[in-house]
Amino acid sequence: MVTDTLDIQISRAENSNISQLDFNNLTFGKHFSDHMLVADYEDGQWQNFRILPYGEISLSPAISSLHYGQAFFEGLKAYKLADGRVSVFRPYKNAERFNKSAERLCMPQLPEDLFVQSIAALVDIDQQWIPEKENHALYIRPFMFATEAALGVHPSSSYKFCVLTGPVGPYFSKYLKVKVETEYSRACDGGFGFAKAAGNYAGSLLPAKKAAEEGFDQLIWTDSREHAYVEELGAANIIFMIDGKMVTPSTRDTILKGVTRDSILEIARSWNLPVEERRIAVTEVLDGIKSGKVTEAFGVGTAATITPIAAIGFEGEIYTLPDPAKGEYAAKLRKTLDDLKYGRAADTNNWNFIV
Numbered sequence: 312m313v314t315d316t317l318d319i320q321i322s323r324a325e326n327s328n329i330s331q332l333d334f335n336n337l338t339f340g341k342h343f344s345d346h347m348l349v350a351d352y353e354d355g356q357w358q359n360f361r362i363l364p365y366g367e368i369s370l371s372p373a374i375s376s377l378h379y380g381q382a383f384f385e386g387l388k389a390y391k392l393a394d395g396r397v398s399v400f401r402p403y404k405n406a407e408r409f410n411k412s413a414e415r416l417c418m419p420q421l422p423e424d425l426f427v428q429s430i431a432a433l434v435d436i437d438q439q440w441i442p443e444k445e446n447h448a449l450y451i452r453p454f455m456f457a458t459e460a461a462l463g464v465h466p467s468s469s470y471k472f473c474v475l476t477g478p479v480g481p482y483f484s485k486y487l488k489v490k491v492e493t494e495y496s497r498a499c500d501g502g503f504g505f506a507k508a509a510g511n512y513a514g515s516l517l518p519a520k521k522a523a524e525e526g527f528d529q530l531i532w533t534d535s536r537e538h539a540y541v542e543e544l545g546a547a548n549i550i551f552m553i554d555g556k557m558v559t560p561s562t563r564d565t566i567l568k569g570v571t572r573d574s575i576l577e578i579a580r581s582w583n584l585p586v587e588e589r590r591i592a593v594t595e596v597l598d599g600i601k602s603g604k605v606t607e608a609f610g611v612g613t614a615a616t617i618t619p620i621a622a623i624g625f626e627g628e629i630y631t632l633p634d635p636a637k638g639e640y641a642a643k644l645r646k647t648l649d650d651l652k653y654g655r656a657a658d659t660n661n662w663n664f665i666v
């Protein structure tokens with residue numbers, strides 16, 4: 312239900328850049344559609360929603376987001392359905408999480424309908440940018456950042472909400488070799504790991520770089536107290552198949568509550584597959600790989616979709632999972648979710664928001 316209706320001022324780009332793009336050769340996050348959306352939070356309210364040609368914006372070097380990190384984002388995707396309509400996948404879930412991130416970072420709420428309508432209007436204008444290929448979509452990046460030009464640690468009095476879009480192909484093109492991180496932490500108790508705060512990703516870069524130097528594609532983050540429990544996989548949630556059950560870490564303040572995770576758990580439950588959301592000890596996973604109880608492990612997220620893990624490194628030892636190419640559930644879940652997202656299966660959950 313739409314309660315707040317939005318008045319968006321639209322200035323169209325004179326020329327489209329679409330002909331310069333090779334849709335068969337997309338690098339994730341490098342290509343932007345012709346338009347972007349910008350809105351300002353001033354004097355205690357959101358105003359001046361506008362769609363304009365994608366391009367640079369001018370800002371003071373003193374804006375507080377650059378100094379104190381009041382900045383966060385969202386990530387979701389638009390698809391061209393089999394019948395030609397355009398859909399955004401579960402945008403109200405992202406709207407809800409957007410406001411959870413905003414609350415934790417002491418930033419203003421954006422009414423969910425304004426978030427979704429902003430996205431719908433922008434996707435509509437640039438809908439020819441939606442790739443019509445399997446495993447491809449239009450990635451949507453909403454974000455908010457503090458714009459008050461003042462050096463002093465306090466909540467900013469002004470903010471910008473922006474949305475960018477761009478066509479993407481698969482984020483990962485192979486099965487992953489991942490490392491259990493036992494030194495660094497992505498998030499801590501009482502922190503803001505559950506928020507898509509820019510700073511969380513800054514803190515993850517050095518550990519990820521070190522792991523890459525050791526030959527790993529991604530990190531399995533563990534709890535910051537003991538490094539004994541599994542939390543996430545890079546910037547994706549993690550799911551294991553253990554003894555025929557789907558097992559995933561229960562969400563808490565150190566774990567980002569993924570929309571993909573939620574969708575997959577709901578699909579698994581609809582199949583009457585046992586689903587457990589609980590603490591998972593690293594030792595349970597490693598022992599389970601050795602004993603054969605752990606049959607599959609995969610990362611799940613909007614960008615990552617469902618990416619199987621082939622091997623896990625822990626304290627110098629490599630634990631090899633069964634061949635992911637033969638993994639039953641990752642492939643079956645991927646197909647079910649894709650059929651839904653591309654409009655080839657009945658959308659019984661109403662997850663496709665038609666633009």
Ligand SMILES: *Cc1c(COP(=O)(O)O)cnc(C)c1O
Nearest residue numbers: 546547548567569570571612613
């Ligand atoms: C975005 C993100 C996810 C996945 O969330 P989705 O809503 O499924 O895209 C998981 N973990 C982290 C840390 C993330 O940033």
